[in-house]
Amino acid sequence: MNDQAFTFQTLHPDTIMDALFEQGIRVDSGLTPLNSYENRVYQFQDEDRQRFVVKFYRPQRWSVEQIQEEHQFSLDLLADEVPVAAPLKFNHQTLLTHQGFYFAVFPSLGGRQFEADNIDQMEWVARYLGRIHQTGNKNRFIARPTIGIQEYLLEPRQLFETATLIPAGLKAAFLAATDGLINAVISRWDENVKMLRLHGDCHAGNILWRDGPLFVDLDDARMGPAIQDLWMLLNGDKAEQRMQLETIIEAYEEFTPFDSDEIALIEPLRAMRFVYYLAWLIRRWDDPAFPRNFPWLTGEDYWRNQISTFVEQVKVLQEPPLQLTPMY
Structure with a gap:
């Protein structure tokens, strides 16, 4: 696959219509682009006035086997009556191809934004996360990756060494802050934690609400600890997060037991997300959509803020992890 395909420069509207x-x-109808930087996603209506979403996968990111595992997990969830956007089958296949691009078609399932500060909605989401993990425990990903130090920290660190986006005058300070954060995470990471199939990127933007939650975009599904799908729902100060986490775990455990030791992984996982996100932006910079939508990456202020964020996160990692209210 050539570089132009990687950056979607050869994916024209006519190509999509032909596919x-x-x-x-x-x-x-026209093709309405939906908010997605990693892939190209469009909503449209067919001649029977049915609405669909078509998703073209970024070349060179996932293998065929990895995409098929994502699709199978979606279908497994749907079979277990979990409300998730799952790909449609055409001639018994969910993964389709056209002119070197892999793509899938989904039903268009609208809804309003999940309210992250709504406790009732949070309880409902947590129950379904328990069910998602119940399904996730039934099998394992073989081709898709597992959340860990290598992919989320060490590989990005290697990338940062040669990244021209990082201002030369700040490179040494940034790398030192990165090394400090990596060391702090490694000291807190548990290699023996149980891994299962996860949504992987379960933040509020990937949850719609339509008489209940609807989970979308399993593009980052992978093996990892259960807490990965829970911690991104938390917001506010520590007291608020503690209350939210207690609510989430109580609802979650209606379907799946939760290992409370995993709470200690929240801040390490947050730190890993910080580092991995920056590496993702750097890797995608050749795609014209990224300089257009993330212009601040070329400014020194942005990288100074990242250094401060990494330094502050090290301090957080040195504090005791979030504690639930003792039950008597």
């Missing part, structure tokens, strides 16, 4: 036509879908 859908090959599957028997006649687009009767």
Whole structure:
């Protein structure tokens, strides 16, 4: 796959329309782009006035086997009556191809934004996360990766060494802050934690609300600890997060037991997300969509703020982890 395909410069509207036509879908509306930087995702309506979403996967990111595992997990969840956006089958296949691009078609399932500060909604989401992990425990990913130090910290650190986006005058300070954060995470990371199939990126933006939660975008599904799908729901100060976490775990355990030792992984996972996110931005910088949507990456102030964020996170990692209220 050439570089132009990697950055989607060869993915034209006619290419998309032809790909859908090959599957028997006649687009009767324009292609409305949806918010996605990693892939290219469009909503459309067919001649029967049914709405769909088509997702073109970024070349060179996932292998065929990895995408198929994502699709199978979605279908497993759907079979277990978990409300999730799962790909449709065409001639018994969910993963389709056209001119070197892999793509999938989904039903368009609208909804409003999940309210992260709504305790009732949070309880409902937590119950379904318990069910997602119940399904996730039934099998394992073989091709998709596992959350860990190598992918989330060490590989990004190597990338930072040669990254031209990081201002030369700040490179040494940034690398030192990165090393300090990596060491702090390693000291807190538990290599023996139980791993299961996860949504992987379960923040509020990937949850819609339509008479209950609807989980979308399993593109980052992978093996990892259960707490990975819970901690991104937390917000506010420590007291608020403690109350939210207690609510989440109580609802979650209606379907799946939770190992409270995993709470100590919240801040390490947050730190890993900081580092991994920066590496992702650097890796995608050749895609014209990234300089257009993240112009501040070329400014020194942004990287100074990242250094401060890393230094502050080290201090957080040195503090005792979040503690639940003791039960008597």
